[in-house]
Amino acid sequence: MKKKAIVIGSGFAGLSAASFLAKAGWLVTVLEKNASPGGRARQLKEAGYTFDMGPSWYWMPDVFDRYFQQFGKVTADYYSLTRLTPSYRIYWPDGPMDIPSDLQQLKLLFENIEPGAALQLEKFLEEAAYKYKVGIQKLVFKPGQSLTEFLDWQVIKGVFKLDVFTSMKTHVHKYFKAAKIRQILEFPVLFLGALPENTPALYSLMNYADIVGGTWYPEKGMFSIVDAMHKLAVELGVTFLFNENVKAITVENNIAQKVTTTTKEWQADVVIGGADYHFIESALLPASHQSYSAAYWDKRVMAPSCILYYVGLNKKLKNILHHSLFFDVPFEPHATEIYTTKDWPKNPLFYVSTPSVTDDTVAPGGCENLFLLIPVAAGLSGDTEALRDFYFDKIITRMEKITGQEIKSAVVYKKSFAHSDFVSAYNSFKGNAYGLANTLMQTAVLKPSCRSKKVNNLFYTGQLTVPGPGVPPSLISGEVVANEVVKHFGS
Numbered sequence: 001m002k003k004k005a006i007v008i009g010s011g012f013a014g015l016s017a018a019s020f021l022a023k024a025g026w027l028v029t030v031l032e033k034n035a036s037p038g039g040r041a042r043q044l045k046e047a048g049y050t051f052d053m054g055p056s057w058y059w060m061p062d063v064f065d066r067y068f069q070q071f072g073k074v075t076a077d078y079y080s081l082t083r084l085t086p087s088y089r090i091y092w093p094d095g096p097m098d099i100p101s102d103l104q105q106l107k108l109l110f111e112n113i114e115p116g117a118a119l120q121l122e123k124f125l126e127e128a129a130y131k132y133k134v135g136i137q138k139l140v141f142k143p144g145q146s147l148t149e150f151l152d153w154q155v156i157k158g159v160f161k162l163d164v165f166t167s168m169k170t171h172v173h174k175y176f177k178a179a180k181i182r183q184i185l186e187f188p189v190l191f192l193g194a195l196p197e198n199t200p201a202l203y204s205l206m207n208y209a210d211i212v213g214g215t216w217y218p219e220k221g222m223f224s225i226v227d228a229m230h231k232l233a234v235e236l237g238v239t240f241l242f243n244e245n246v247k248a249i250t251v252e253n254n255i256a257q258k259v260t261t262t263t264k265e266w267q268a269d270v271v272i273g274g275a276d277y278h279f280i281e282s283a284l285l286p287a288s289h290q291s292y293s294a295a296y297w298d299k300r301v302m303a304p305s306c307i308l309y310y311v312g313l314n315k316k317l318k319n320i321l322h323h324s325l326f327f328d329v330p331f332e333p334h335a336t337e338i339y340t341t342k343d344w345p346k347n348p349l350f351y352v353s354t355p356s357v358t359d360d361t362v363a364p365g366g367c368e369n370l371f372l373l374i375p376v377a378a379g380l381s382g383d384t385e386a387l388r389d390f391y392f393d394k395i396i397t398r399m400e401k402i403t404g405q406e407i408k409s410a411v412v413y414k415k416s417f418a419h420s421d422f423v424s425a426y427n428s429f430k431g432n433a434y435g436l437a438n439t440l441m442q443t444a445v446l447k448p449s450c451r452s453k454k455v456n457n458l459f460y461t462g463q464l465t466v467p468g469p470g471v472p473p474s475l476i477s478g479e480v481v482a483n484e485v486v487k488h489f490g491s
């Protein structure tokens, strides 16, 4: 008889874990509280517009290709990809700058900002390529259960080249003097995790992903990835039950005996928690079976949360790119508000995705689809309608002024999403958007463990455990935990 697994949650990590376990011969059921798969990457269809609710940057295409290949498929079996060129635009205080997708052009751009920077970029990317290779091919696949996993010759030999003990800030500053170049290279770690001074320089592998790997767009949006992974899981025999809100995991003799939803009870040989780790621990398990205390969770450094706006315009905008970063105000005060003082920001940097520039299926003809994101500290309270309207007005006014056109008067659809929505939609800890920050003390074995320390057959997957936040890491997280299950419970 096949062994049975229950996966809680159908985000990328849950979809991935379910598929790898089904491939290994398990009978897998996914219980999802929402009406559709995808978790933070769900889709919102309203008033003729199709919005991706979360991720919008398709980076590391090799990770997605590898994922599908493991099931005898190729990415193109499910969706096609377009490389965006330019990759994105940054609006600086003194005007816009397009970041070319072509490396030679990027070198020219850097050289114009800082003489000698083209050569420096070559050297910087050489190191970043090494980190990407070792990081993405080796480190991210370690389940983080023991330090001995890292007794790997390539890792030991290259430990200094991996720059685990240098900060991203020191690393970038060693190569470049110009503030703009520094900010271009620091933004990927900043938006997804922690301050560059608190992020290991190992993460310059993200610059390799950005500059060499490229920024891509999957046909019909990021939800195409969810759709593809869901279809593949169903093909592999995984059963999905939506609107099944898990309320408890019953443990006897250190074994998870059953999972209770609002409608039913489920039994399985193994349970994999793909919902937010903190929620599963603190809300579904009795205190005696939680691996981590409330004090432990309180000490975790969270990646930012965000205020999001899904906006439909009844016209096309002039001269706008798919991805725009508004770095038109000083960065330091906003960074301090996100990471240090944890306040609502006074004058935030923000990001706008306009997928209708690339894809005419996501908005009615002649209209524009906007996704606006303001990074803010996790754990803030008071995300009222009035506060959201205040920030919307603030950033749209800036966007109008900077891009030289009316936007507010063209808004025909608008929905916001902030901390309290992250909590109610995904049971997110402190309303976090991207899980735990990528600090040294929250890396690998120092992350919440992918196997419960108290319940033998309970495992965890997703952005709060190994390897960390982001779509590619979440796919890998599912694979890593499925391998751990097979290692301990067989196929």
Ligand SMILES: Cc1cc2nc3c(=O)[nH]c(=O)nc-3n(C[C@H](O)[C@H](O)[C@H](O)COP(=O)(O)OP(=O)(O)OC[C@H]3O[C@@H](n4cnc5c(N)ncnc54)[C@H](O)[C@@H]3O)c2cc1C
Pocket: 008, 009, 010, 011, 012, 013, 014, 031, 032, 033, 034, 037, 038, 039, 040, 041, 053, 054, 055, 056, 057, 058, 059, 244, 245, 246, 247, 274, 275, 276, 279, 306, 308, 373, 425, 426, 427, 433, 434, 461, 462, 463, 464, 468, 469, 470, 471, 472, 474
């Ligand atoms: C706004 C935003 C922008 C982002 N941008 C990018 C980007 O551009 N590129 C990138 O690579 N990454 C990006 N990320 C990060 C990336 O989206 C996440 O790291 C990833 O989607 C997390 O997947 P997950 O499976 O760990 O969690 P989730 O997607 O949160 O999945 C968890 C699932 O568990 C379900 N669940 C919760 N509680 C229960 C319960 N009690 N019972 C049953 N089910 C339950 C939830 O409904 C959800 O479906 C972004 C994230 C956000 C929020």
